[in-house]
Amino acid sequence: MERNMFCFQCEQTAGCTGCTGSAGVCGKSANTARLQDELTGALIGLARACGNNPRTEKTDRLVLEGLFSTVTNVNFNDDTLRRLIDRVNCEKERIAPGCAKCCTKCGNADNYWLEELWDADPDIRSLKSLILFGIRGMAAYAYHAMVLGRTSEAVNSFFYKALAVLGEDLGMEELVPVVLEVGKVNLECMELLDSANTGTFGTPAPVTVPLTVEKGPFIVITGHDLYDLKLLLEQTEGKGINIYTHGEMLPAHAYPELKKYPHLKGNYGTAWQNQQKEFADLPAPVLFTTNCLMPVKESYADRVFTTEVVSYPGMVHIGEDKDFTPVIRKALELGGFPEDTEFTGINGGKTVMTGFGHGTVLSVAGQVVAAVKEGAIRHFFLVGGCDGARAGRNYYTEFVKQTPGDTVILTLACGKYRFNDLDLGTVGGLPRLMDMGQCNDAYSAVKVAAALAEAFGCGINELPLSMILSWYEQKAVCILLTLLHLGIKNIRLGPTIPAFISPNVLDFLVEKFSIAPVTTPEEDLKAILGNK
Incomplete structure (x- = not known):
């Protein structure tokens, strides 16, 4: 008989205190x-x-x-x-x-x-x-x-x-x-x-990624491992199989050495927590290269493949030889959609953009600085992090929608799927919404912030920059700790405060770094921008 568990490492943990029964909320x-x-x-x-x-x-x-x-x-x-x-x-x-x-x-x-x-x-x-x-x-x-x-x-x-x-x-x-x-x-x-x-793979460059899936056999690849995608692209070349990214793999389209493959077509689906619905009737296999795997439903269990450290009972695992033949064979067997099939983001958009890493943003740093000094851009928001299923995450969608037209939204990780299909227009000659990449690309945000601080001759905390972060799992934890190490203050974190943060430790974080929970988009925007 299994004994009860204790786990409180992720945001969805039971009752915001810890999973203690026979199974965790994650499955x-x-x-x-x-x-x-x-x-x-x-x-x-x-x-x-x-x-x-x-x-x-x-x-x-x-x-x-x-x-x-x-x-x-x-x-x-x-x-x-x-x-x-x-x-x-x-x-x-x-x-x-x-x-x-x-x-x-x-x-x-x-x-x-x-x-x-x-x-x-x-x-x-x-x-x-x-x-x-x-x-x-x-x-x-x-x-x-x-x-x-x-x-x-x-x-x-x-x-x-x-x-x-x-x-x-x-x-x-x-x-x-x-x-x-x-x-x-x-x-x-x-x-x-x-x-x-x-x-x-080269320096990422901005690219518009379609959400339409073309007719014929295809494979969906999800996770974070760009090298697995490269190997899959090589092994499917000339076989009449298209490749679509999912979740955190979306930024792959911005890398020159990956987007040169013409059968890397677009992106399918939204964030990880929607996979059980989005994969249910999918006429194609799905390859999981890293985390964000949910318990596999019977409706699509025959088309899930794992590799690297990802593992689920009963699923075909691609080992160190990286021979994706079973995935390719399944794609040809399933055949894909009979006609081009149009999908949209959660806000109805038919395309998304990505590729605004530090290489791109810093290449136009002079333009950014000039736009700020001229008053065209008055504030930057980094709205990024993990997505998840807990109620309240629509906060991030509403926050972005309510940001004024003279502000810029930088984003990264899968939390962007809440709003990355919105058309927010431009400001100062730049897109108002810039996807900087995967969760690990928080480094890009740090590098851009440091460069702006140098350009303005001030500290990062003196910049017109606010960080509105969402968290779910442990990669978000180490990124938050990096921001704290850099002395960045006034971070707003949500949708909940981690269950593993004790009251005394929370008091320490508040006192030393002024970290605070998100409230409502209206209240937080007013607190950040005031009456400006």
Whole structure:
């Protein structure tokens, strides 16, 4: 019999306090949650063992894979989690022979039981959760960079430090600096991934992406891994199969080395939480390359494929050989739509734009600065982050709709699907709505903000810039910590405050960074813009 779980790492957690029954709101079972805790505890044991013993590239990859597998909506497969736990313990045995089987709790290499963390003092639990969830999100970014051949010794070393800290008996004054260090290291990690993506696929450029699906066989690819998309494009070339992005894969259309493939046609669907409805009658296979997988419904279970760390019981998994033949075969078998089929965004738009990364925005920095100085642009809003199913997320749609015509909206991640099909026109010769890319492209927003601050001779907090963020999972946590590390204040966060933030930790964040929950679009716009 499965024992009850405890999990509060994502925004949709039950009652805004934690999932504690036989299954989480995300769909993972109590047993899966227990195995993910066991995997995390084994990673802590491995980090402890590496404190006095040399690690290898294999060890680093295993740590990234293990942490990434515990991000929400990545792995629902108990068998793959058990195999990961065994691999971690075997690696610890290789590094520190005898420790994996030792029953003595010496603290040097023994695994950690996460029940100790969940039962800890609320403030300690809160700070350690920020560290744990932050490095889980950061591991996803480091993993994607690693796939493209880019690694950082500083980033990799920090994972071991942070994991080891989780198992130590430390007070708040010792944990707070580590929390902020997660943000500091994540900035380097996002820069690493940005360099890997642009170095491999070119600098993104603005592009209009159609939402119409052409007749004939096609494949939908979702997630974040651009390299998987490149391999799929190569393997489908000349086969009469079109490729459509979904969710966080949308920004791929902006990369020169990806959009050069003529069968990369457009984008299908909206944000991740709508997939069970949008995939139900889809006459095409769907390839999941990273997180945002929801429990698969019977109506489309025969056409879901996973790869990399994504895993779901009963689904065909594409292994390290990256042979997408089963996906291609399914696309040809299903045949696609008999005629071109028009879809729209949630606001009725027939196209969306993307590709406004830091390379594009900074190329017109002089134009932006001039527009601000001339009074054409009076404020910038970064409205970005994760989407989700909880009621209240229409706040972001209404906020964007109500922004004045002399303001600019920068956006990124899947939260943009709430409004990215809106036609907001232009201001100062620039589009009012600019999609900067995936969640990891928060680095672009940081780089643009830093450049504007330099151009105006002021600090980032003195810019006419406000951050209105939505969060769902752990990648949003590490991005938030990066913004806090940079000293950015007055961030508005929603739709709820994370369940793992204790009252005392929240008071600290409010006092030091003036972080605040979103209220209503009208009230927040008035507070930001006043009567201007």
